[in-house]
Amino acid sequence: MSQQDAVASTGFVVGDKDAEVKLAALKRTKFVAAAALGLCVVVFFVTKSLEGSHPWLAFVAAFAEAATIGGLADWYAVVALFKRPLGLPIPHTAIIPENQTRIADNLGRFIEVNFLAPGPVREKLNEVDFAALVADWLAHEERAAGLSRFVMRLVPQTLGAIEQSSLRDFVAQRMLEQVEKVQVAPLAAELLSAFTDDRRHQKLFDEFTKVVGRFLADEQALAVMREKIREELPSLFNLFRADAYLLKKIVASAGSLLEEVRADPDHPMREEFDRFVRKFIERLRTSKEYARRAEQMKQGFLARPEIRDLAHDMWESLRRFIEQDAASENSMIRAHLANMFVEVGRHLASDPQIRADMNQGFVVALASFVETQKSSVSKFIADQVKRWDLGQLTRLIEMNIGRDLQYIRFNGMIIGGLAGLALYTVERLFLIN
Known part of the structure; x- marks a missing residue:
């Protein structure tokens, strides 16, 4: 049997020890509940047959009869959650499979309203010291060196993107415009x-x-x-x-x-x-x-083609230097970046005011992001639940909460039996002369 087939038939992946334990416990509880129900039936028939010679057994028979009815009713209620009892097309059964779409939508809305509301999100985000995490991460020399290597690996792509875009000409033009304003x-x-x-x-x-x-x-x-x-x-x-x-x-x-x-x-x-x-x-x-006169000199100076080409020449020189340094094993820029990251981490760790400002910024940014995306998250969760296989969904839910539901059958038999015994006792005491 393939892993996919195993998932389809059992509701969990082969090798998932926790799921296997849950499934075994569910099977044992189901067996005990069924055995208890069968025992109630046997006790009922036995006590009924001996009731004439042993009148006191009528109380036992009443308990067993009511316990059987209670157990059957709760069995029906539990089974009706997941499937049709005995395969019969009884209305309002197989509740979970038949209402998968509604459950998915309600689950998504529930999470959106109760878990992704602005208040709870901000409260939870305020519990996290993001700045301290950043400071600890940056202050670690090996991590800072790794970050600097990552940044330097992006240099060729960044320079290429700048070359292909109009950013270089835009910056040069803005620089000349600013100089002209002086x-x-x-x-x-x-x-x-x-x-x-x-x-x-x-x-x-x-x-x-x-x-x-x-x-x-x-x-x-x-x-x-x-x-x-x-x-x-x-x-x-x-x-x-x-x-x-x-x-x-x-x-x-x-x-x-x-x-x-x-x-x-x-x-x-x-x-x-x-x-x-x-x-x-x-x-x-x-x-x-x-x-x-000074303005005339400035305009004449800026109008010279050498000045117009100066930005291009400066960019070419800077680009060659950065590319050569990035390719070097002993890159000066990479070393300075690593030291800068470490220093930033240390200064951040020692300045509570900056950390507080950073944390507030993180909270505002993340809370705003969650607020704008919570509807999408709700829809995503609903769509995921809707796409779940009905059989697998039923087995997963039953495997996780089915054992507790089986105890309802035990409670039904006990409560039903006690109620039946009480009613039979009242009948014998007050209704029969």
């Missing part, structure tokens, strides 16, 4: 203002003096300057090499001035440079002309 002149003013705090711009002035000093020490530059001086001087002065004299004086004076400026942090030239920078920053911040 007012360059005020931003430059703020940057320069931050740069000039504590006179840090004087370092730039120092570098300028060094450049001028190197220029004055350059032989080719000095030759060009001497030639310019010679051109401006009268010819008579050139006969006395006045150009060389003037050049020497100019270079010496300039060099001396540069040395003084570099040595004195409060030199007037430095103060003049400070005033120039402050004035320039103020003009950047307030001048409409400066703002217009």
Whole structure:
């Protein structure tokens, strides 16, 4: 016999020890109930036949007669739940098989109303510390490493999806649009203002003096300057090499001035440079002309094809780096991801406020999901019950609750017998002279 046939005939899978135990107990209880009913019948006939010689047996016969009737009535009631008694087409029998659709619908609605209502769902969800579970899971280094490996395995598919979609162009376009909205002149003013705090711009002035000093020490530059001086001087002065004299004086004076400026942090030239920078920053911040020129420069800069291709080049470089790193056995990104997951788990475990906020978010999200899906769950349960095989459904229900139902037959025989004995006693005491 195949496993499928075994399920169809017995209602459970072969090898299911719990089901086998339940089925054996049901069979034993049925046998005992049937034997008890048969015993009542035998006792009734025996006592009736001996009643004439032993009058007291009439009480036993009354008990046995009523117990037989009670046992038969309860047998009928129990059997009628699952099948037609003796196969007869008696109305209102085989209740479970005949009402499978109604039972399925009512079961689905019962679960939807009583188990999936917003109140009970939220109450149950509030008992679960989702954030602690997430924190414990992430803080485990092996799990964090496994999660990072899983994330990195998704990298090629993710990059491919981005390549095939318009997401890359969309992001590039949004970035350019955001840059276009930036007012360059005020931003430059703020940057320069931050740069000039504590006179840090004087370092730039120092570098300028060094450049001028190197220029004055350059032989080719000095030759060009001497030639310019010679051109401006009268010819008579050139006969006395006045150009060389003037050049020497100019270079010496300039060099001396540069040395003084570099040595004195409060030199007037430095103060003049400070005033120039402050004035320039103020003009950047307030001048409409400066703002217009800055915007023109920005638009011209953004209009260049190199800038339009910059986002594409940056994406290509980033994609190659990520793909190469993901394929490496010693992936830096994977290691950093694992460490990040562990740190997130530890910080989450140590911050009760974040955990409380996360748990509240989980409750709201899951409760909302259950609320939107509970009708589908109800329908799913009803559809599943409707698709159950009638015979298997009956056997499964009988196997799980049939043993308790058989005790109803015992109770019926006992209660019926006692009721019959009481009625017979009343009859003998009060109705018979």
